[in-house]
Amino acid sequence: MSSRRARQRGRTHAVVGTERAVAHLDSTSETHARDRELAKRAEKTVAGVIIADDSPPDTLKFPSLEGGVLLGGDGREIGSEEHEALLNRLRLERASYVVTQSRSDGREYKRRRKTNGLRQLAISFRPEHALAFARLERVGLGVRREVIDEARRLGAEFERLSGYRLEATEIHPEEGSLHLHLVYATVGPDQKLLHPVGGAGRKGLRLAGPSVIGTLRLVDAGIWPENDGRLAQKWLADRRRGGVEPVDFSLSQYLDGLAEKALLALGSCEPVAKAIIEEARTDYERAAKVKRESRPDVLEMRVGELEGRNLQLVAEVEQLRSELARANETRGQRFPVRLRGPDRSGPAMGL
Numbered sequence: 001m002s003s004r005r006a007r008q009r010g011r012t013h014a015v016v017g018t019e020r021a022v023a024h025l026d027s028t029s030e031t032h033a034r035d036r037e038l039a040k041r042a043e044k045t046v047a048g049v050i051i052a053d054d055s056p057p058d059t060l061k062f063p064s065l066e067g068g069v070l071l072g073g074d075g076r077e078i079g080s081e082e083h084e085a086l087l088n089r090l091r092l093e094r095a096s097y098v099v100t101q102s103r104s105d106g107r108e109y110k111r112r113r114k115t116n117g118l119r120q121l122a123i124s125f126r127p128e129h130a131l132a133f134a135r136l137e138r139v140g141l142g143v144r145r146e147v148i149d150e151a152r153r154l155g156a157e158f159e160r161l162s163g164y165r166l167e168a169t170e171i172h173p174e175e176g177s178l179h180l181h182l183v184y185a186t187v188g189p190d191q192k193l194l195h196p197v198g199g200a201g202r203k204g205l206r207l208a209g210p211s212v213i214g215t216l217r218l219v220d221a222g223i224w225p226e227n228d229g230r231l232a233q234k235w236l237a238d239r240r241r242g243g244v245e246p247v248d249f250s251l252s253q254y255l256d257g258l259a260e261k262a263l264l265a266l267g268s269c270e271p272v273a274k275a276i277i278e279e280a281r282t283d284y285e286r287a288a289k290v291k292r293e294s295r296p297d298v299l300e301m302r303v304g305e306l307e308g309r310n311l312q313l314v315a316e317v318e319q320l321r322s323e324l325a326r327a328n329e330t331r332g333q334r335f336p337v338r339l340r341g342p343d344r345s346g347p348a349m350g351l
Contacts, residue, residue, distance in 0.1 A: 012122040012210050012248070016183060017095075022087040025120060025181055026080050027068030027172045054214045055176050056131035057287035062173040064142030069171040075152040083168060087183060090167055091118040094187040099197060117187035118167070121205065123154065123251050124179035126217055127288075129259040132280035133178065136266065141273055146262040147171060150255060151180050157254050158182050161247050162205060164194055180255075208239050208246040217252070223288045 016022060023031035070083045078086070094117030098110050125133070133143045148171070155166045165188060170181040186194050186204055196202045212232045219229035239246045245253075267274035 013205070013207055014120055015116040016087060016091055016118040016120050017116055018091075019088060022084055022091065025087070025168075025170045025183065026070065026083055027170065027174075028066075028080060054127055054218060054288060054291075056127045056134070056284055058131060058134060060130055060134040060174060060176065060178060062134060062137050062143070062147075062178070064137060064144035065147065065171060065173040068173060069144075069148060069151070071148070071151060071155070071169040071171075073155075073165065073167045075155065075169075077148075078168075083170075087118065087168060090185060094118050094185045096191070097187045097193040098191045099193065112191075115187065115193070117185055118183065119186065119204075120181045120183045121158075121207075121248060121251075122179050122181050122210075123248060123255055124177050124210070125259055126256050127177065128221075128281050128284040129256070129263065130178035131284050132263055132277045133259075135276050135280050136273055139272065139276065141266070141270065141276075143262075143266075146266070147173075147178070150258040150262065153258055154180060154251060154255055155182060158184065158247070158251060161250055164205075205248075206239055206241065206244075206246045208236050208249040210248075212236055213249055213252050217256075218288060221285075223285050224292060228292075 014021070016025070020031060023029045024035055026032060070078050070080065072078045072082075072086065094115075096112050096114050097117065098112050100108050101111050102108050124130075133147065136143055151169050151171055155169050158164075159166050162184070164184040164186055166182060166184050168183040170183070172179050172181065188194055195204050212235050215224070215232040216229055216236070218224040219226060219232070236246070236249065239249075263277050267277050
């Protein structure tokens with residue numbers, strides 16, 4: 001498998017254009033299980049491409065979520081068969097849109113154009129939040145209600161921010177990070193395109209991307225230094241238009257707030273939960289700092305610092321040697337050494 005192909009797997013934003021893509025979104029399906037194994041192999045293949053890993057230090061398990069949860073566009077829980085039928089129907093129905101055009105004589109007519117009208121966007125939980133939820137599950141404090149509620153709220157916020165129709169939500173709990181997939185349509189039931197045909201916004205969502213979001217989460221939490229966020233901030237600024245944040249960045253911040261509120265509520269009700277949540281934060285922060293120290297860019301920076309210090313020490317030693325040589329030369333001029341001749345007095349003679 002080539003590194004280019006490997007990097008394409010697991011994209012957070014993609015077209016839902018085939019039956020296989022629909023099956024992948026169901027985390028309980030065989031297709032999804034096979035894709036997980038392929039992704040693991042791909043990580044080994046392109047290990048040198050991956051700069052940082054912000055995943056939690058534990059293996060995350062969520063028994064109460066039963067391998068994953070599927071929601072319809074209205075937030076209602078649905079089964080795998082209904083989910084599959086829904087998305088396969090929509091990907092065919094929303095594969096084209098109708099646009100009104102004008103002839104040279106001014107008369108208008110309808111024209112159908114092909115498009116990829118069904119897409120998905122993945123939004124992940126903050127790693128320390130996911131770790132806290134998993135550890136609560138471990139002691140029998142299930143978080144199913146909280147996670148599903150947050151997924152429903154996030155779907156509503158997505159529709160408000162984007163103007164697109166949310167058609168389904170998938171909760172994926174056991175892939176190294178707790179995350180959600182929002183499946184949305186860019187074509188309405190009336191076959192009209194839900195974003196402009198031309199001009200700004202014609203390509204749909206403006207996205208910051210998972211690397212920018214993950215980096216800024218760690219920097220904003222004080223886990224990584226401010227310097228680590230400079231490039232991410234520049235990329236984020238390039239994606240803003242009219243002061244409006246990219247959709248995935250806004251949704252990530254919104255989900256962070258929902259999870260933080262849920263954890264505070266759980267901690268206030270259960271003293272055991274509060275201790276678990278606090279410990280999860282501390283453990284994640286410690287692990288994230290250790291992982292940062294092993295990043296290639298950080299190691300390269302440390303090597304550069306040490307080499308710079310070494311060069312400075314060499315220069316200082318050379319300077320001290322020069323000063324010592326000059327000092328010895330000056331001392332020799334002030335106090336010249338006189339050679340004594342042989343002692344001709346001979347031994348003392350007694351009387």
